[in-house]
Amino acid sequence: MQESAYFDKYAPIDGVWDEMYGPNSKIRDHYRKVIEYVSRESADDLNRKEELAKRLFMSQGITFTVYNSGEGIEKIFPFDIIPRIITASEWAFVEKGIKQRLTALNLFLKDIYNNQFIVKDGIVPIDIIYSCPHFLREMYQLQVPHDIYIHISGIDLIRDHDGTFYVLEDNLRTPSGVSYMLENREITKRLFPDLLPQCGVRSVTEYPTILYKNLLAISPRQVSNPTIVLLSPGIYNSAYFEHTTLARLMGVELVEGRDLVVNNHKVYMKTTTGLQQVDVIYRRVDDDYLDPLVFNPGSMLGVAGIMGAYRKGNVAIVNAIGNGVADDKAVYAYVPDMIKYYLNEEPILKNVPTFQLGNRDERDQVFKDINKMVIKKTNGSGGYGMLMGHAATEQEIDEYKIEVMKDPRNFIAQPTISLSAAPCYMQGELTPRRIDLRPYALYGPDGIEIVPGGLTRVALKEGSLVVNSSQGGGSKDTWVLS
Amino acid sequence: MLSRVAASFYWLSRYIERSDGMLRMLKINYASSQDTVQEFTWDPVIRIFAGLDDVESSKLENDSRAVLKYMVTGKTNGNSVLNIITLARENARGVQEHITKDLWQCLNEYYHTIKDPKIERALQREDPIGVLDVLIKQVMLYYGTVEITMERGEGRSFMNIGKYLERAIQSVDILDTKFGWIDDNPDVLTDTTYWKHLLLSLGGYELYLKTYREGFEAENVLEQVALNNDFPRSVIYSVNNIQRYFERLKNDSNIDDFRDLSFQIGRLQSRIKYSSVRSIGDEGLHTFLSQIRGELYGIGNRLNEYYFAHS
Numbered sequence: 001m002q003e004s005a006y007f008d009k010y011a012p013i014d015g016v017w018d019e020m021y022g023p024n025s026k027i028r029d030h031y032r033k034v035i036e037y038v039s040r041e042s043a044d045d046l047n048r049k050e051e052l053a054k055r056l057f058m059s060q061g062i063t064f065t066v067y068n069s070g071e072g073i074e075k076i077f078p079f080d081i082i083p084r085i086i087t088a089s090e091w092a093f094v095e096k097g098i099k100q101r102l103t104a105l106n107l108f109l110k111d112i113y114n115n116q117f118i119v120k121d122g123i124v125p126i127d128i129i130y131s132c133p134h135f136l137r138e139m140y141q142l143q144v145p146h147d148i149y150i151h152i153s154g155i156d157l158i159r160d161h162d163g164t165f166y167v168l169e170d171n172l173r174t175p176s177g178v179s180y181m182l183e184n185r186e187i188t189k190r191l192f193p194d195l196l197p198q199c200g201v202r203s204v205t206e207y208p209t210i211l212y213k214n215l216l217a218i219s220p221r222q223v224s225n226p227t228i229v230l231l232s233p234g235i236y237n238s239a240y241f242e243h244t245t246l247a248r249l250m251g252v253e254l255v256e257g258r259d260l261v262v263n264n265h266k267v268y269m270k271t272t273t274g275l276q277q278v279d280v281i282y283r284r285v286d287d288d289y290l291d292p293l294v295f296n297p298g299s300m301l302g303v304a305g306i307m308g309a310y311r312k313g314n315v316a317i318v319n320a321i322g323n324g325v326a327d328d329k330a331v332y333a334y335v336p337d338m339i340k341y342y343l344n345e346e347p348i349l350k351n352v353p354t355f356q357l358g359n360r361d362e363r364d365q366v367f368k369d370i371n372k373m374v375i376k377k378t379n380g381s382g383g384y385g386m387l388m389g390h391a392a393t394e395q396e397i398d399e400y401k402i403e404v405m406k407d408p409r410n411f412i413a414q415p416t417i418s419l420s421a422a423p424c425y426m427q428g429e430l431t432p433r434r435i436d437l438r439p440y441a442l443y444g445p446d447g448i449e450i451v452p453g454g455l456t457r458v459a460l461k462e463g464s465l466v467v468n469s470s471q472g473g474g475s476k477d478t479w480v481l482s
Numbered sequence: 483m484l485s486r487v488a489a490s491f492y493w494l495s496r497y498i499e500r501s502d503g504m505l506r507m508l509k510i511n512y513a514s515s516q517d518t519v520q521e522f523t524w525d526p527v528i529r530i531f532a533g534l535d536d537v538e539s540s541k542l543e544n545d546s547r548a549v550l551k552y553m554v555t556g557k558t559n560g561n562s563v564l565n566i567i568t569l570a571r572e573n574a575r576g577v578q579e580h581i582t583k584d585l586w587q588c589l590n591e592y593y594h595t596i597k598d599p600k601i602e603r604a605l606q607r608e609d610p611i612g613v614l615d616v617l618i619k620q621v622m623l624y625y626g627t628v629e630i631t632m633e634r635g636e637g638r639s640f641m642n643i644g645k646y647l648e649r650a651i652q653s654v655d656i657l658d659t660k661f662g663w664i665d666d667n668p669d670v671l672t673d674t675t676y677w678k679h680l681l682l683s684l685g686g687y688e689l690y691l692k693t694y695r696e697g698f699e700a701e702n703v704l705e706q707v708a709l710n711n712d713f714p715r716s717v718i719y720s721v722n723n724i725q726r727y728f729e730r731l732k733n734d735s736n737i738d739d740f741r742d743l744s745f746q747i748g749r750l751q752s753r754i755k756y757s758s759v760r761s762i763g764d765e766g767l768h769t770f771l772s773q774i775r776g777e778l779y780g781i782g783n784r785l786n787e788y789y790f791a792h793s
Contacts (some may be wrong), residue, residue, distance in 0.1 A: 060583075061575075061590055092671040235575045256576075260488050270485040270791040272636065273735040 004039035006430045010423060013432050017420040019084060021432075030087045030481055031423075033199050036191060038082065043428040046081070048141030049191045049424065053079050056187055062179075074160040078474030080424045081182065081191055084435060084456040085199075091452060091480045094165060097349030098155050098441055099448045104339040105326050106443065109149040111342075112325060113139045123341050124334045127357075131409050132331065133175075133379055134324020136287065138294055142311050146445045152211070154178070154283075154438045154455070157349070159420035166350050166417060168436065170329040170335070171223040173319060174284050177455040177475075178207065178440050179242035183251075185453070196438040201479045202221035202452035207250035207440065210451070211282075215252075218316045219279040226279035228252045229269060231260070233285050233301045243284055257285070257324045262305030265312040280316045281306075284374060287321050304324045329378040330356060352417055366413040370397055373413045375404065388418055388465065392452050419465055422476070424458060434459045436467050437478065452480035488582055488640045490573040495644035497570035501563045502621040503652045504531050508553060509614040510683035515546050516674070524549045529651060532561055532650075548645045549771075550610050554617075555602045563617065564596050582631040592620040642727040643785070650720035651778050656684065657707055657717075660698070660769045674698045680704075684715045688738035704767070705759045717774065718754045722779065725726065725751050731789075739788035750777040 012021040020035070022028040027035050038046070054076060057063070063074040086094075111118050119126050129135055154175030157167040164267035181235060185204055189196060212228070219226035232243040234256045247254035259269050260278065283290065289299040291307040309315045325331060333354040336347040355362040357375070366373050375387040387400045404411045420431035439454035456476040457467035467473040494616045507527055515522035525543045528534055531553060534542075542549050556562040578586055595601065596617060604613045634639050660680050663670060670676040677698040681687040686706055694702045694709075712715045724745050734741055754774065762770045 059587060059590070061578075061586065235572060240575070244578040254579055255483060255484060256486065259484050272483045272485055272488045272640075272731070272789045273733045 005037060006039055010430050010432070013421050015161050017159050017419050018432060019420055019422040019435070021423075030085050032197065032285070033086065033359065034083060034377075037195050037426075038430075046425055047428070049081055053081055053187050053191060056190065057183075060161045061182075062183055073381055075250050077180065078460055079187065079470055080181040080458055080460070080474055080476045081188075082423050082425050082430065082434075083188060083477040083479045084422050084437075084458075085224070085481065086437075086481045089482050090165075093348070093404075094157065094439065095450050095452075096472075097165070097167075097347075098450060099438060100339060100343065100345060100348050101167065101170070101335065102150055102153060102443060102448055103157065104342045104442055105335065106148065106150050107167055107342040109320070109323060109326050110147050113322065114141055118338065120343055121341070121448070123337050127409075128268070128328075128330050128334075132325050134287065134328060136322035136325075139306060139320070139322035142312065144320050145220060145313075145316050148218065148443050148445070149215060149217075149323055150326070150441075151318040151320075151443050153319075153441050153443070153466055155441065157437045157439070158352075161418055164350065166352050167335075168352060169329075170327040170332065170418075171438070172323040175438070175440065176239045176242055176284075176288065177438060177457075179239075179245040180475050181440065181451075181453055181455050182207065182245070182292070184455075184475060188477040196479075199479065200482045202482050204451050204453040207442075207451045208246060210442050210444070210449050211246075212252070214442055214446075215280045215282060215316075215318060217320070217445045220313050220316055221277070221279050223279070227269070227276060228280040228282070229255045229260075229278050230304075231255055231257070231281050231283040233365075237284075239284065243248075246282075252282070257299075257301045257303050260303040260306070262303060262309050265305070265309045265314055267303065267306060267309050267315045278315060280291075280318065282318045287324065290317075290321065292475065324379070329354070329376055330358070330409065333412070348373040352414045356409075357404055357411040357413060363404075363408060366458075367401065369374055369415075372415055374416050375400065375411055375413045378390065378410050378412055386466075388416070416465070419459075419467070422456070424460070424476075425476060431462075433462075434465055434467065435476070453478045483636045485789060487577050488636070489639040489786075489790035490577045491580075491637045492644035492790070493576075494570050494573040495641040496564040496648040498572070498621060498624055499645045499648040500561075500652070501566055501570070502618070503649070504553060504563055505614050505618050506685065507531070507656075507683045509611055509618070510552065510679055512546055512610050512614070515677045517675070522546070526582065526663055527553075529703060530655050530659050531561060537771075538769065543600075547606055551602070552607050554605060554614075555596070567593055567596050575776065577637075578736050582627075584631045585627050587625045588620075588624055592624060595620055636731065639727045639730045640789075643724055646720040646723040646727070647778060649715060649726070650717050651775065653684070653707055653715055653717050654771050654778070656680070658768065658775075661704070663769055664700070672709050673699055677703050686713055686715060689713055701759050701763075703769060704762070708762070709754065709757065709759070718751075721747070721754060736788065743781065743784045743788060746777070747781060749782070750774070753777070773774055 007027060010021060012018040021030055057079065063076050071368040082180050108118065118124050119129065140271045151174045152175060154171040155178065156171065157165050158168045159165055169276050181204055215228050216226065230243055230247045230252055230284040232240060234240070234255055243254060251262055253269065255269055261268050261270060261275070267278040285301050288296045289301040291301045291302050291304065293304050294307040305388040310317050311322065332351065333356065336351050339345055355366050357366060358361045370389045377385045387396065419434040419436060422435045423430040424433045435458045437454055437456055439450050441448055441450045456478040459465060459467045459475050460474045462474050464472065504783055511524065511527050512700050521544055525539055528539045528542060528549065542552060552559050552562065554563045557564065561566065571589050574581060574586060574589045601613055628641065674697065677700065678687065680703060681690050684707065693706065706713055706716065708717045711718055713719055728744065728747055
């Protein structure tokens with residue numbers, strides 16, 4: 001049956017869940033309006049929209065700098081103009097699942113840095129915890145405000161061939177990309193006038209308001225106007241644009257490590273009228289660089305003595321320090337058990353089956369089926385240091401095995417999950433590309449709130465399963481329908 | 483306001499003002515190099531804006547295109563327009579949430595304009611005045627955008643202090659170099675085009691014609707550039723404005739620092755205000771200018787110490 005010019009040429013990938021292409025060669029209902037809208041536009045019109053999107057990103061300086069032969073070249077994070085659409089019922093499920101998961105992970109962090117009941121009860125093995133480089137003894141018995149560790153998180157979700165959601169990764173340290181969720185929406189408003197309200201797309205603009213409300217609520221000092229700052233590594237950081245955007249949207253001061261000083265276990269910022277006490281720090285600096293007196297002594301990005309102020313309870317730090325032990329890839333395998341242990345509930349969102357290469361039997365099994373496996377470093381991120389078994393050569397596999405054997409604890413393996421696909425606009429037609437989804441959850445004293453939307457990353461290379469921006473990935477606006 | 487933010491405002495503004503002064507100076511000197519029978523020398527310009535020693539300077543001084551390349555798009559020259567605009571933009575990037583979006587985009591555009599390889603090519607092959615005009619227009623856009631969009635707060639005071647401090651230092655340097663040149667080349671004392679070009683490069687030619695009827699006299703030029711309250715590039719005008727914007731920073735929490743610096747600025751202001759061409763002549767122009775320059779640097783250092791937390 002004739003649906004539309006773009007749709008008729010669309011060739012879905014075999015054995016992959018397609019977000020738009022339904023059974024019987026039909027457009028899924030929630031994509032219908034968008035495809036109809038797009039079909040009324042000629043390829044020239046769509047090319048112009050694509051150009052407009054690029055120009056908007058460039059002129060607003062939403063760029064990252066690539067250093068090449070001594071000269072900085074400004075690039076934009078690729079953006080695909082066709083939105084990714086999530087239905088109300090899918091979203092309700094995802095939202096419920098993430099809330100459950102985060103509640104358990106937050107309890108886990110509190111437990112692991114205090115009584116360690118979960119270890120004593122034999123649910124999570126102790127060696128996995130103590131061998132994790134992000135498990136910080138400095139956090140032991142440190143009381144964090146309202147027992148909240150994971151104020152901001154980004155949970156990466158993928159969909160298998162039958163459309164089931166799986167959690168691929170929990171990002172509980174300093175997840176980035178939320179500014180793209182906000183900016184992509186602003187751009188879509190310009191590209192497709194009137195389409196958003198017609199489709200009933202839920203707004204994402206509340207994000208900075210909720211975050212600000214949560215930051216305000218955890219101030220240790222009971223004053224009417226606490227000082228909240230966003231601590232950035234500075235203008236050379238690739239996410240600097242995101243830092244300024246969030247600071248601007250929340251109306252908080254953007255600071256660098258050199259703007260802060262600790263005196264008598266209190267943190268101050270240096271202003272033109274003297275020192276001003278800081279109450280809440282939303283930091284975008286990694287644990288390791290936060291305090292040169294406690295962690296990496298060579299760090300120029302941190303503030304000497306900040307850990308002391310934190311321990312005394314004079315300053316709140318967001319996210320809490322030491323969260324890395326909960327999003328470690330080896331600990332990931334135990335999250336379903338945590339949910340059962342702490343909440344006495346069945347996990348709503350599934351984990352991808354995970355093999356610990358530190359365990360001999362599992363390692364042998366993985367090496368036997370290596371062509372069907374993805375092997376990852378437990379503390380890696382950004383898509384670096386991965387082995388995609390189905391695409392690797394003999395030699396690559398052998399070299400990787402040697403690397404694994406040096407310290408097997410640092411590696412896990414997962415069966416290759418075929419990510420779902422969504423239509424992308426490329427050279428005049430719609431073609432399917434693989435996507436994932438990262439919703440952003442905000443955990444405050446009033447509970448967990450998830451802004452309806454998120455960052456959809458897309459592997460723009462044909463056949464690729466890696467969506468990371470460092471590996472040729474781009475992004476899409478993400479719509480949650482009401 | 484964060485000290486770092488204040489410092490970025492101040493430096494952003496200094497760099498832009500410097501680029502303006504340089505571009506105008508280069509434009510007039512280039513025009514003048516096309517209008518002379520003797521070999522034209524760029525030595526004074528190089529001395530004012532590039533800080534090269536005699537040997538390096540002598541390699542460049544007679545080659546207009548080479549000087550333009552070095553001063554505008556030169557990558558090795560730390561003080562080239564390209565490099566100082568890059569610095570200005572970095573300062574602006576660090577305070578992006580404190581400046582208006584318009585201003586950020588304006589600076590971004592200035593930066594992308596000067597980074598464009600076409601500029602460098604045109605500077606070498608086409609009419610350099612056209613190129614310099616394009617860049618000067620970018621500076622004017624910047625000043626217009628600041629005027630129209632920036633809030634009248636502490637940040638703008640620091641911007642203005644930076645701007646006028648830079649301008650005062652430039653005018654002092656220009657006077658010192660141009661008048662010092664006479665010692666070695668006494669002929670220029672009576673050379674009308676020499677003074678005319680000096681005034682043109684400071685944008686003070688028309689005012690001069692209106693003020694003085696007796697042609698170009700070195701003493702009148704000195705009076706206008708150092709002491710005329712109505713000439714926007716004069717030393718006294720700049721210092722008056724430093725004083726004006728500094729007074730707005732008065733705040734009870736650091737009153738001692740404020741008083742100290744306020745005293746220093748007031749002393750400098752009086753020193754210039756109660757000088758005349760004759761009194762300057764009596765003590766020696768170079769001595770006078772050196773002293774003013776020293777005071778201006780001193781103000782910069784105190785700002786660093788008291789307000790930018792760089793002790």
